[in-house]
Amino acid sequence: MTSLEPTPAFDVSVxxxxxxxxxxxxxxxxxxxAPQLIAALRSHDDYERLVIDxxxxxxxxxxxxxxxxxxxxxxxxxxYVLQLVRGGPEVGRLLRLTRLDEKLPFIDADAV
Known part of the structure; x- marks a missing residue:
């Protein structure tokens, strides 16, 4: 018998x-x-700036x-302009390891 782990909670506010x-x-x-985030982004259009926090x-x-x-x-x-607000330490570590923290368009949280 296999134990199924519950899916972690995920939500996207737009x-x-x-x-x-x-x-x-x-x-x-x-x-x-990831498909949920993509669907949330694609359900909106006609914007000049997209911020993913x-x-x-x-x-x-x-x-x-x-x-x-x-x-x-x-x-x-x-x-359109894409800007990203940096995440916590777990997400930040992954971005640093892949050097995407140097390549992706990050902004400070107060610039949202």
Whole structure:
């Protein structure tokens, strides 16, 4: 008999602030939950600036990294500005290890 572990809680809040869309994923951003964040982002359009606030993430794996890189490419092709708010230590460590902290467009939380 196999024990099934419960899926960690994950949620995405999305708020429009004039021409800015702010998405704040919370919980674990991984292979199972990345599609939820993508769906939340794609359910909105007509914004000039997208901010993804990573502060409420407790974990992120390579699927989350892939999503952030893909969204950066999508923003440059789509003509909108993408900005990321740095997450906690677990997320920050992954970004530093992959050197994406030097390549992705991060802003301070008070700039949101």
């Amino acid at each position: 708020e429009r602030r004039e021409a800015t869309l702010v998405a704040a994923p919370a919980g674990e951003l991984d292979l199972a939950t 990573l502060r409420s993430l407790s974990f992120m794996d390579s699927s989350g990294l892939r999503l952030l890189v893909a969204e950066t490419d999508r923003a440059s092709r789509g003509g």
